[in-house]
Amino acid sequence: MKTAVLITIGDEILSGNTVDTNSNFIATQLKEIGIKVLSIFTIPDEESAIIATLKKAFGMADVVFTTGGLGPTKDDITKKAYADFFEDEMVFSDEVYEHLRTYLEKRNRLWILDHNRDQAMVLSKAKIFLNFYGTAPCMILEKNGVYCFSLPGVPYEVKPLVKDQIIPFLKEKLALDSIVTRIVSVVDIPESILSETIEEWELALPKHISLSYLPIGSRVKLRLTGTGKSRTILEKELDSEIQKLIPLIGENIIATHEDKIEKILGELLIGKKLTISVAESCTGGELAHLITSVAGSSAYFLGGIVTYATQKKIDILNVNPRTVEDFTVVSEQVATEMATGCQSLFKTDIAVSTTGVAGPGRGEDGKDVGTVFYTVRIEGGEVTSKLFLPHLERLDFMNFVSQKILQDIVSLLIKKNKSPQLY
Amino acid sequence: MKTAVLITIGDEILSGNTVDTNSNFIATQLKEIGIKVLSIFTIPDEESAIIATLKKAFGMADVVFTTGGLGPTKDDITKKAYADFFEDEMVFSDEVYEHLRTYLEKRNRLWILDHNRDQAMVLSKAKIFLNFYGTAPCMILEKNGVYCFSLPGVPYEVKPLVKDQIIPFLKEKLALDSIVTRIVSVVDIPESILSETIEEWELALPKHISLSYLPIGSRVKLRLTGTGKSRTILEKELDSEIQKLIPLIGENIIATHEDKIEKILGELLIGKKLTISVAESCTGGELAHLITSVAGSSAYFLGGIVTYATQKKIDILNVNPRTVEDFTVVSEQVATEMATGCQSLFKTDIAVSTTGVAGPGRGEDGKDVGTVFYTVRIEGGEVTSKLFLPHLERLDFMNFVSQKILQDIVSLLIKKNKSPQLY
Numbered sequence: 001m002k003t004a005v006l007i008t009i010g011d012e013i014l015s016g017n018t019v020d021t022n023s024n025f026i027a028t029q030l031k032e033i034g035i036k037v038l039s040i041f042t043i044p045d046e047e048s049a050i051i052a053t054l055k056k057a058f059g060m061a062d063v064v065f066t067t068g069g070l071g072p073t074k075d076d077i078t079k080k081a082y083a084d085f086f087e088d089e090m091v092f093s094d095e096v097y098e099h100l101r102t103y104l105e106k107r108n109r110l111w112i113l114d115h116n117r118d119q120a121m122v123l124s125k126a127k128i129f130l131n132f133y134g135t136a137p138c139m140i141l142e143k144n145g146v147y148c149f150s151l152p153g154v155p156y157e158v159k160p161l162v163k164d165q166i167i168p169f170l171k172e173k174l175a176l177d178s179i180v181t182r183i184v185s186v187v188d189i190p191e192s193i194l195s196e197t198i199e200e201w202e203l204a205l206p207k208h209i210s211l212s213y214l215p216i217g218s219r220v221k222l223r224l225t226g227t228g229k230s231r232t233i234l235e236k237e238l239d240s241e242i243q244k245l246i247p248l249i250g251e252n253i254i255a256t257h258e259d260k261i262e263k264i265l266g267e268l269l270i271g272k273k274l275t276i277s278v279a280e281s282c283t284g285g286e287l288a289h290l291i292t293s294v295a296g297s298s299a300y301f302l303g304g305i306v307t308y309a310t311q312k313k314i315d316i317l318n319v320n321p322r323t324v325e326d327f328t329v330v331s332e333q334v335a336t337e338m339a340t341g342c343q344s345l346f347k348t349d350i351a352v353s354t355t356g357v358a359g360p361g362r363g364e365d366g367k368d369v370g371t372v373f374y375t376v377r378i379e380g381g382e383v384t385s386k387l388f389l390p391h392l393e394r395l396d397f398m399n400f401v402s403q404k405i406l407q408d409i410v411s412l413l414i415k416k417n418k419s420p421q422l423y
Numbered sequence: 424m425k426t427a428v429l430i431t432i433g434d435e436i437l438s439g440n441t442v443d444t445n446s447n448f449i450a451t452q453l454k455e456i457g458i459k460v461l462s463i464f465t466i467p468d469e470e471s472a473i474i475a476t477l478k479k480a481f482g483m484a485d486v487v488f489t490t491g492g493l494g495p496t497k498d499d500i501t502k503k504a505y506a507d508f509f510e511d512e513m514v515f516s517d518e519v520y521e522h523l524r525t526y527l528e529k530r531n532r533l534w535i536l537d538h539n540r541d542q543a544m545v546l547s548k549a550k551i552f553l554n555f556y557g558t559a560p561c562m563i564l565e566k567n568g569v570y571c572f573s574l575p576g577v578p579y580e581v582k583p584l585v586k587d588q589i590i591p592f593l594k595e596k597l598a599l600d601s602i603v604t605r606i607v608s609v610v611d612i613p614e615s616i617l618s619e620t621i622e623e624w625e626l627a628l629p630k631h632i633s634l635s636y637l638p639i640g641s642r643v644k645l646r647l648t649g650t651g652k653s654r655t656i657l658e659k660e661l662d663s664e665i666q667k668l669i670p671l672i673g674e675n676i677i678a679t680h681e682d683k684i685e686k687i688l689g690e691l692l693i694g695k696k697l698t699i700s701v702a703e704s705c706t707g708g709e710l711a712h713l714i715t716s717v718a719g720s721s722a723y724f725l726g727g728i729v730t731y732a733t734q735k736k737i738d739i740l741n742v743n744p745r746t747v748e749d750f751t752v753v754s755e756q757v758a759t760e761m762a763t764g765c766q767s768l769f770k771t772d773i774a775v776s777t778t779g780v781a782g783p784g785r786g787e788d789g790k791d792v793g794t795v796f797y798t799v800r801i802e803g804g805e806v807t808s809k810l811f812l813p814h815l816e817r818l819d820f821m822n823f824v825s826q827k828i829l830q831d832i833v834s835l836l837i838k839k840n841k842s843p844q845l846y
Contacts, residue, residue, distance in 0.1 A: 012637050014460040015604075016451030017646065017682075019444060023465070028439030037437040039472075040465035042446070049462075072615035073636045115615035133814040154638065156815050156823075181438075192495035192538035213496045214435050215577065223440065259440075278729075284715025285708035288729045292707025293818055295783050303735040306711045306727035308720075312769060316726070346735060360718050391556040392579050395716055400579075 001177050001227055002035045005057035008042040009050060009069035009078060010153055022067045022151070022158045029162050033170060034177040034227070035063060045069055050081035058146050063170065068153030070136035072116050079121065082150060086141055088123045096120040096137050099130045129165040133157045138165070147173065177227050180234040183214075184222040184242060185255040185264065187407060191220050198222075198248055205241060217403045221259065254410050261406045262290050268413050269300040269350075274378075276409075277346030278304040279317055279338045281329075282356035282372055286398040287405060302346045307338070313355075317341030330355050330367040332384050339375035339382060351377045352405055356387075358394045372401050376409055383412065424600045424650055425458045428480035431465040432473060432492035432501060433576055445490045445574070445581045452585050456593060457600040457650070458486060468492055473504035481569050486593065491576030493559035495539050502544065505573060509564050511546045519543040519560050522553045552588040556580045561588070570596065600650050603657040607645040607665060608678040608687065610830060614643050621645075621671055628664060640826045644682065677833050684829045685713050691836050692723040692773075697801075699832075700769030701727040702740055702761045704752075705779035705795055709821040710828060725769045730761070736778075740764030753778050753790040755807050762798035762805060774800045775828055779810075781817045795824050799832055806835065 006026055012018040020042060027037045038061055043049040050069070057064045069078030083090055097120035104110050119135050122128060126139035134157035139150045149166055151158050170176075186194060191213055195202075202211055208228050214221040224241060226234040242256050255264045269276060278287045288304035291297055305316060310329050313319040319337045327333040338353035356372025370390035376383050387404065389397055429449055435441040443465060450460045461484055466472040473492070480487045492501030506513055520543035527533050542558050545551060549562035557580035562573045572589055574581050593599075609617060614636055618625075625634055631651050637644040647664060649657040665679050678687045692699060701710045711727035714720055728739060733752050736742040742760045750756040761776035779795025793813035799806050810827065812820055 008463075011635055012646075013447075014450060014463065015454055015635075015646075015648070016447050016449075016460075017637060017644075019442065019447045021442060024436075024439050024442045026439075027437060031438055037439075038467065040431075040437065040463075042463035042465075044461065071636075071638070073618045109613060112613045112615050115613075115619060156819050159816060159819075160814060190532060190535045190538075192535050195496045196538060212434055212438075212440075213494075214440060215494070221440075223435075223438075225438070280711075284720075285711025285713075285727055285729075288703075288708025289712045289821070290708075292729070292731065292781075293821075295781075295817055297707075298731055302732040303739070304708055304729035304731070306708075306715070308715065308727070309725040312726040316768065345739065358715075358718075391583060393582060394718055396579050396582075398712070398716075 002063065002174050003038050003061040004030055004035050004063040004065065005038055005061040006040045007050075007053050007057060007064065007066040008040065009045055009066055010042070011045050013042050013068075014044055021155050022153070025155070025159055026065055026067070026162055029167055030063075031179055031181070033167060034179040035170070035174075036179075045077055047077050047081045047084070050078060051085050054081070054085045054148070058143060058148075062146060062174065064146060064148040065151060066148070067151045067158060070119075070150065070152045072119060072135065078150070079123075082123055082139070082141070086123060086125065086143060088125050088141075090121045091124045093120050093122045093128065093137075096122060096128060096130070099137075100135055103132070103135065129161055129169075131157055131161060133160060140166075140169070178229065178231040178234055180226045180231060180238055182224045182238045182242060182256065183259040184224070184245065184253055185259075185261070186220045186222060186249060186252045187218065187254055187411060189220070189249065189252045191215055194220055194249065194252075198245065201241075201244055201248060206237070209237065209241060217400050217407070219254075219261070219403075219407060254407070254414060260294075261403055261410065262294050265291070265406050265410050266294045266297055266300065268410060270296075272413065274350055274413075275300050275302050275346075275348040276350040276352070277302050277342050277348040279342035279345075279351065279353040280304065280306045281308060281313070281338070281354055282358045283354045283398045283402050284308065284358070287352065287354065287402040290399075290402045290406065302348050305342065305345065313338060313341075317345065328367065330357060330371055330373065332373050332386070335373035335375040335384050336382065339377040339384075343377055349379055350409065352409070354401060354405070356401070358397050360394065370397060372397075374401065374405055376405065376412060378409075378412060383408070425486065425597050426461050426484040427453055427458050427486040427488065428461055428484040429463045430473075430476050430480060430487065430489040431463065432468055432489055433465070434468050436465050436491075437467055444578050445576070448578070448582060449488055449490075449585055452590055453486075454602055454604065456590060457602040458593065458597075459602075468500055470500050470504045470507070473501060474508050477504070477508045477571070481566060481571075485569060485597065487569060487571040488574060489572070490574045490581060493542075493573065493575045495542060495558065501573070502546075505546055505562070505564070509546060509548065509566060511548050511564075513544045514547045516543050516545045516551065516560075519545060519551060519553070522560075523558055526555070526558065552584055552592075554580055554584060556583060563589075563592070601652065601654040601657055603649045603654060603661055605647045605661045605665060605679065606682040607647070607668065607676055608682075608684070609643045609645060609672060609675045610641065610677055610834060612643070612672065612675045614638055617643055617672065617675075621668065624664075624667055624671060629660070632660065632664065640823055640830070642677075642684070642826075642830060677830070677837060683717075684826055684833065685717050688714070688829050688833050689717045689720055689723065691833060693719075695836065697773055697836075698723050698725050698769075698771040699773040699775070700725050700765050700771040702765035702768075702774065702776040703727065703729045704731060704736070704761070704777055705781045706777045706821045706825050707731065707781070710775065710777065710825040713822075713825045713829065725771050728765065728768065736761060736764075740768065751790065753780060753794055753796065755796050755809070758796035758798040758807050759805065762800040766800055772802055773832065775832070777824060777828070779824070781820050783817065793820060795820075797824065797828055799828065799835060801832075801835060806831070 343351035359369035782792035
């Protein structure tokens with residue numbers, strides 16, 4: 001199996017200013033063509049660190065990626081390190097310069113061409129992939145049979161370079177194994193019990209199929225990864241392993257193909273021809289955002305409202321002011337009325353509401369930080385639940401609650417199928 | 424200056440299944456107490472890789488963190504590696520077991536205590552920080568004056584352990600330098616021109632103050648980092664450097680204290696006592712989510728609506744069906760009417776709207792993927808703008824557009840101050 005090492009060059013990552021999302025994207029892309037990432041090294045913008053890490057990476061893997069360290073104000077150090085490591089020199093590339101000119105011209109920025117001129121300097125031995133969404137090109141270098149790709153650091157420049165140019169290049173150059181992954185989503189069972197329940201099954205897995213446990217929120221994802229020559233055979237093998245798993249924990253499985261809860265829900269809704277809308281308070285738009293992050297969600301998501309101020313819950317969602325007075329705004333009763341109001345406003349089969357305190361300050365009605373009530377209305381029936389998550393920071397709280405709600409809707413829809421009187 | 428190395432243990436990171444956010448959090452926390460992260464190594468769940476990386480890290484830094492590799496199904500490998508590296512053995516800790524019992528009891532999960540019993544096995548020399556939000560404790564080990572912290576992988580368990588226990592511990596144990604950071608946000612000037620314009624200023628910076636360029640969307644953040652004994656002196660020095668910068672690029676500066684655009688906007692709105700609401704289509708809730716990600720945003724954010732389906736724009740925001748027919752739903756005209764409808768619905772000083780095509784499929788009216796119109800209404804005036812971002816993937820598109828809109832509102836509010844007739 002072919003292997004890769006990713007090197008992230010960037011003081012901004014080490015200082016905590018930026019989250020490195022490039023490595024995740026590149027790892028996902030490489031996995032799909034059967035290349036396994038062995039390590040990710042994040043290092044400072046320093047010539048000696050870059051050279052030392054390139055050396056180490058070249059001793060470990062078949063493919064090396066560097067991201068970052070390129071750009072009009074950073075080029076020098078990284079390119080010097082490259083020149084040193086590859087025992088090469090920088091030359092001016094007419095092709096890159098011409099591309100840069102066209103790129104800037106299209107964006108009415110031709111006046112900065114002279115200031116970006118150095119970005120056309122590349123190693124003499126490098127093959128070049130032009131960057132259609134930024135000014136720094138990608139250099140491809142080879143040494144002792146190992147390929148190295150130097151990428152810029154901006155994620156929306158990295159993505160098309162990897163997807164459209166590097167992946168096809170690697171597919172052509174390397175004789176690659178196939179990797180097939182399947183994720184089984186399991187709910188309502190703790191990781192430790194789960195691992196005991198399926199231990200025998202796990203031990204009997206063939207050697208080329210590996211299993212990982214990925215706990216996320218209140219769900220555990222079981223990831224099966226198979227490696228081999230034929231994608232078709234691997235797919236069949238994984239299918240048959242999952243079939244053996246179902247008698248053991250079938251009740252707890254909510255999906256065997258899709259990974260993300262928002263996609264699992266989307267497929268269910270399309271299959272059942274149901275529409276959905278949301279009325280949010282403490283999740284502040286995250287729930288709508290999670291649902292609309294799925295391409296094609298306009299087929300079932302008609303809309304959402306964030307009634308952040310209490311008065312807006314009353315004015316727009318018809319929450320009764322008496323209910324707020326009697327039970328406070330963070331209450332089961334208000335959640336229920338919000339869901340009803342949401343369903344009338346958007347006229348959807350399913351309507352969801354949230355009301356709670358994301359923190360760090362207490363809510364206006366004095367409820368504890370981390371408290372949330374949410375209602376899921378499916379056609380005429382409804383379920384209201386409470387969560388108390390005082391340990392989560394504001395953004396994690398919003399995300400956890402939103403994920404949990406989608407998970408609940410999925411569970412309800414699946415169970416409803418089996419016993420329609422459930423709620 | 425004290426230094427740290429972070430080790431992320433996890434096949435799920437290397438396979439691209441999970442984004443590593445722990446390193447970012449830990450780096451930010453360490454920076455605040457003057458500890459610099461030298462490198463982040465992400466490695467597989469393998470004993471030999473863990474031992475080799477611990478060795479390397481102990482040769483580089485004063486403090487070492489590992490995250491991940493702990494948990495009921497993973498403990499074995501990581502703890503074995505620790506025992507080997509620290510030449511120690513595992514012992515059963517009554518304190519950890521008792522804590523585990525209480526933790527599970529509170530959550531009505533006492534029945535799984537036996538299955539999690541091994542989590543009470545710790546190195547004999549380790550000091551322990553109890554984990555109040557999960558089952559794996561944090562071990563603290565010392566070797567040759569270097570401190571090592573082994574943390575679980577779940578972000579909401581890592582955060583409180585680091586913030587409440589490890590940071591106070593490090594502050595007490597190490598004689599730390601102060602680090603002070605200031606971020607200057609600059610708009611409407613390309614990075615290459617910016618660097619030329621401020622070159623002389625940059626070269627004249629004292630040696631203990633460093634500068635980085637962090638481009639984000641259509642903004643460049645200049646980060647000044649000062650290191651020294653006295654926080655008060657450093658703060659004054661950074662202030663005075665920023666004062667020298669203002670005559671050079673004052674027109675382009677939108678903030679000198681805050682880093683995040685949603686916080687910059689929040690402070691402005693509180694200062695000016697203005698309220699805001701949003702009506703979203705293609706951003707799908709991301710704009711509301713970005714605004715409400717700020718603690719205290721309920722002071723100015725009254726609400727938002729996601730009118731994803733065209734009919735909802737007509738029904739709820741009073742968009743004229745004729746306008747949709749004449750100009751299509753992704754148009755300047757619909758954006759304008761949505762903003763007007765939003766302002767009437769929520770009765771806010773500022774109302775914002777978005778309508779566009781996030782992709783990957785074309786919009787129903789055939790507009791190109793990546794097209795968006797957005798309107799910012801401030802009291803009676805309004806500005807409608809268009810962006811075309813065909814290179815961005817769905818989620819990046821939603822985020823870029825939302826960031827850009829907040830940036831525009833900030834620019835408008837700042838300029839409005841200087842010349843009220845601007846729009």
